[in-house]
Amino acid sequence: ETGVTQTPRHLVMGMTNKKSLKCEQHLGHNAMYWYKQSAKKPLELMFVYSLEERVENNSVPSRFSPECPNSSHLFLHLHTLQPEDSALYLCASSQDTQVSYNEQFFGPGTRLTVL
Amino acid sequence: AQSVSQHNHHVILSEAASLELGCNYSYGGTVNLFWYVQYPGQHLQLLLKYFSGDPLVKGIKGFEAEFIKSKFSFNLRKPSVQWSDTAEYFCAVNAQGNAGNMLTFGGGTRLMVKP
Numbered sequence: 001e002t003g004v005t006q007t008p009r010h011l012v013m014g015m016t017n018k019k020s021l022k023c024e025q026h027l028g029h030n031a032m033y034w035y036k037q038s039a040k041k042p043l044e045l046m047f048v049y050s051l052e053e054r055v056e057n058n059s060v061p062s063r064f065s066p067e068c069p070n071s072s073h074l075f076l077h078l079h080t081l082q083p084e085d086s087a088l089y090l091c092a093s094s095q096d097t098q099v100s101y102n103e104q105f106f107g108p109g110t111r112l113t114v115l
Numbered sequence: 116a117q118s119v120s121q122h123n124h125h126v127i128l129s130e131a132a133s134l135e136l137g138c139n140y141s142y143g144g145t146v147n148l149f150w151y152v153q154y155p156g157q158h159l160q161l162l163l164k165y166f167s168g169d170p171l172v173k174g175i176k177g178f179e180a181e182f183i184k185s186k187f188s189f190n191l192r193k194p195s196v197q198w199s200d201t202a203e204y205f206c207a208v209n210a211q212g213n214a215g216n217m218l219t220f221g222g223g224t225r226l227m228v229k230p
Contacts, residue, residue: 058217
C-alpha cells in the first residue's frame, strides 16, 4: 500500500449507531487531517493532528471524536449522527504542520450516509 | 479568517480550447496558494502551489497559475485543454506561518472537456 488509505470506502449508518472511520498513511508523515466534503459546500477542515497531538479542532460537534494513536493512523469515531452529517470524509497527511506550504496528500475518502 | 471564492462552478470546453479558472481569496496577510485537482474516481492531488518568488507558477500537465497580490487572485490557466483534463479543480489558501498548516478551500470548479 502506498499513499493514504481509508476504510471503509462507503458506510451507511442509523442515527443511533456507533461507527469508526480509519485512515492510514504510508508516507512517513507527522501530520494528519480530517476534512468533510458536503454537497455544494467547500471542503471543510475538521481536525489536525501533529505527532499524535491535536493541533486544531475546527468547532466540530462532539458527536465526531478523533483519535490518533500514532503518526500513521487516524480514526474518526462517530456516534448519534444526524442526516446532515452525510458527506464524503477525507483524510490527508503532510510532512508536518510547521511548514505551511507543505503539500497535503489525500486519501480516497469514506462516503457516509446517515439514515 | 480566510475565505476562497471560485466563481465558475461548472465549465464546459472543447478540446484545444484555452482554460482560465478564477480563484480569489480574502486574507490580509501573507499567504500560500494551492490548486488541487480531483480526476473522476481518483484522490485529490496537488496541481501546483505558490509560496514565494516568481508569481507565475508552473505545475504538472501544462497547468500554470499567476498570483496577483493586488487582486487577491490566483487564477489557473492552461493554453490548450485535453479530454483528460476533465476533473474538479479546487483552489486553497493558508496563511504563511500558521500553526497547523490549515487549508481553506474554495467550492471547486467542475471542468468538462468535450472530445
